[in-house]
Amino acid sequence: MAGGWTRDGAVQDQIDDTVKDAVAAARARLSGGESAKYCDECGEPIPEKRRQAVPGVRRCVACQSGQDSAVRHSAINRRGSKDSQLR
Numbered sequence: 027m028a029g030g031w032t033r034d035g036a037v038q039d040q041i042d043d044t045v046k047d048a049v050a051a052a053r054a055r056l057s058g059g060e061s062a063k064y065c066d067e068c069g070e071p072i073p074e075k076r077r078q079a080v081p082g083v084r085r086c087v088a089c090q091s092g093q094d095s096a097v098r099h100s101a102i103n104r105r106g107s108k109d110s111q112l113r
Contacts, residue, residue, distance in 0.1 A: 057082035065089050 061077035064070065065086040072086050085093060 057084060 057080075059082045061081060061083045062072060063077070065072055066084045067089040068086060070086050070088075072083060076087065077083055083090075
């Protein structure tokens with residue numbers, strides 16, 4: 027049930043679009059191709075099971091964890107504030 031200026035289902039459409047954008051961004055960050063045998067950052071060997079599980083892997087688990095925590099994920103605010111709609 028929508029209220030105000032929105033139609034029925036508009037909130038679910040916003041949720042669906044946000045999820046689709048997040049999935050697309052995650053897929054874009056995936057690497058491909060041949061995996062490295064040694065980490066590009068620290069030079070430690072990358073275990074065979076990791077290379078098989080993640081095609082195109084270039085970093086060991088420790089370095090990848092550090093990289094993942096440093097990446098900022100954009101949070102898209104599709105709703106906007108009421109004040110911005112009135113301006």
